[in-house]
Amino acid sequence: MEEFERFLDDGGMVEPGDDMPDAYRHEVFRFIEFHANSEMMGGLTERDWIPKAPGLRLKQIFLAKTQDEIGHAHLLYMVAADMGMKTRTEMLEDLYEGRSRFHNVFHYQAVTWADQIAIAFLVDAAALASQKSVFANNTYGPYKRVLKRIVAEEGFHMRHGEEMLLRLTGGTPVQRQMFQEALDRWWWPSVQLFGPDSPADDPLIRWKIKTETNQGLRHAYVQKYVPLLHSYGFEIPDADLRFEDGEWHMGEIDWEPLKATMRNGGPDSRRRIETAANNWTDTAWVRESLEMAVANRASAAKTSAVA
Amino acid sequence: MTVGTYRAEAAADLDSMAEEATFAALRSVDDPEYPGLSILDLGLVEDVAVQGAAATIGLIPTFSGCPALHMIADDVVAAVEGRPEIDLCRVEWLPSPVWSTDRLTDLGRQRLAREYTVVIRSRDGSLRCPVCGSSAVTDQSLAGPSRCRSIAWCDDCRNPVEVMR
Numbered sequence: 001m002e003e004f005e006r007f008l009d010d011g012g013m014v015e016p017g018d019d020m021p022d023a024y025r026h027e028v029f030r031f032i033e034f035h036a037n038s039e040m041m042g043g044l045t046e047r048d049w050i051p052k053a054p055g056l057r058l059k060q061i062f063l064a065k066t067q068d069e070i071g072h073a074h075l076l077y078m079v080a081a082d083m084g085m086k087t088r089t090e091m092l093e094d095l096y097e098g099r100s101r102f103h104n105v106f107h108y109q110a111v112t113w114a115d116q117i118a119i120a121f122l123v124d125a126a127a128l129a130s131q132k133s134v135f136a137n138n139t140y141g142p143y144k145r146v147l148k149r150i151v152a153e154e155g156f157h158m159r160h161g162e163e164m165l166l167r168l169t170g171g172t173p174v175q176r177q178m179f180q181e182a183l184d185r186w187w188w189p190s191v192q193l194f195g196p197d198s199p200a201d202d203p204l205i206r207w208k209i210k211t212e213t214n215q216g217l218r219h220a221y222v223q224k225y226v227p228l229l230h231s232y233g234f235e236i237p238d239a240d241l242r243f244e245d246g247e248w249h250m251g252e253i254d255w256e257p258l259k260a261t262m263r264n265g266g267p268d269s270r271r272r273i274e275t276a277a278n279n280w281t282d283t284a285w286v287r288e289s290l291e292m293a294v295a296n297r298a299s300a301a302k303t304s305a306v307a
Numbered sequence: 308m309t310v311g312t313y314r315a316e317a318a319a320d321l322d323s324m325a326e327e328a329t330f331a332a333l334r335s336v337d338d339p340e341y342p343g344l345s346i347l348d349l350g351l352v353e354d355v356a357v358q359g360a361a362a363t364i365g366l367i368p369t370f371s372g373c374p375a376l377h378m379i380a381d382d383v384v385a386a387v388e389g390r391p392e393i394d395l396c397r398v399e400w401l402p403s404p405v406w407s408t409d410r411l412t413d414l415g416r417q418r419l420a421r422e423y424t425v426v427i428r429s430r431d432g433s434l435r436c437p438v439c440g441s442s443a444v445t446d447q448s449l450a451g452p453s454r455c456r457s458i459a460w461c462d463d464c465r466n467p468v469e470v471m472r
Contacts, residue, residue: 016465057377064374064453071452075467078447078458082465142466145424145438149469152423153452156339159378 008139008208015141024207028140029083031209036076037095037102043069044276049116061160072150079142096277098264105189107266114178118186120161126193128154129217139208169232184237192258194218222248326357328392336382339375344418350410353401361395362387369406369455408471425469439464
């Protein structure tokens with residue numbers, strides 16, 4: 001392990017055929033599976049809003065975002081499955097049967113269109129900051145290559161989020177109030193998306209699966225988004241938020257909601273997992289037809305070879 | 308070199324400062340999904356017409372319904388009007404010709420392969436892995452993260468590969 005860590009410290013990259021310590025393989029796999037599950041659940045969330053998005057252009061944006069997220073999930077599941085710990089079907093079944101984890105933000109309900117904007121503006125920004133930190137120094141080659149495209153595409157989503165927010169903040173008092181209420185619901189989940197504070201000797205950082213601690217990323221995020229939201233005239237739902245020594249400091253974080261989502265016991269976890277699972281069973285006929293078509297073609301080829 | 312870019316650059320030789328400024332501006336506009344890849348190298352620019360200080364840019368989408376179109380148009384207007392030689396820029400999305408991967412410049416292809424692990428299918432339908440160069444690349448899914456890309460897998464270096472179509 002020491003030799004392996006020296007190799008990583010010297011900027012070494014790990015590729016699929018290489019020898020790697022089991023603990024490293026396990027951590028990288030878990031990390032990618034969590035990311036893939038989150039893209040999958042995120043895509044299904046975006047999809048819910050295609051029919052409800054106001055106007056053709058916004059429907060187009062939500063269609064494209066849904067396709068992005070599901071495509072990202074597909075690429076990530078391929079990389080994860082190749083690590084030999086679980087097949088793609090096993091990962092999906094674990095997700096749909098509630099045995100896997102995914103990002104906390106997909107365990108809450110989006111109540112109004114303004115929630116969807118808060119998600120696009122706040123949650124996507126937090127996810128992007130966290131993905132950039134994972135991309136920066138990542139030591140697992142196939143994951144780093146996929147992340148490069150994901151980061152570019154999430155940057156594109158961020159621009160949509162900003163555009164939608166500007167439209168709403170320039171709107172009527174009712175629209176501004178809608179966003180304030182959405183912000184009240186989404187602020188805490190957004191800052192918790194980075195995860196609990198990282199331990200002092202986090203193997204994820206030691207093995208360069210990610211670069212920065214969760215609390216470091218959270219702090220940088222707060223420095224950027226508090227003044228931005230204030231400048232649009234919104235209030236952050238944190239009574240203890242204060243500006244001291246040139247920095248914003250948050251009030252104490254209640255970690256219980258995050259822990260609940262990690263047990264799939266968040267406010268909307270059950271409905272979301274059930275919807276995703278139904279989606280999987282409802283589309284079983286497509287997979288079965290494809291398997292049948294492949295089998296038929298193989299047996300036809302065999303017959304003609306015999307003839 | 309693609310038809311659109313070729314025609315466009317030939318027009319740039321016609322010497323007006325305003326045209327040169329317009330091209331310099333277009334070169335600085337990247338596709339929103341591929342930072343570092345200019346819309347000229349992606350082959351989106353079909354027509355550039357500059358009259359006095361007014362520019363009209365004819366663009367073609369990689370596929371109709373692409374959600375980035377208004378963003379690209381906004382970026383083009385901002386970049387072109389940002390030049391002192393131009394005071395008005397208009398963007399038109401042209402219904403024809405239809406975009407194809409033939410419109411990518413060599414630099415565009417290189418950037419896509421090297422930076423984004425995205426490749427173009429060769430004329431005989433084969434694929435070459437942008438990571439290891441192997442031709443053992445098999446199609447996985449027609450649908451990728453975008454309508455303009457499908458997903459393949461390299462059996463040799465075991466990396467997912469995206470195919471621009």
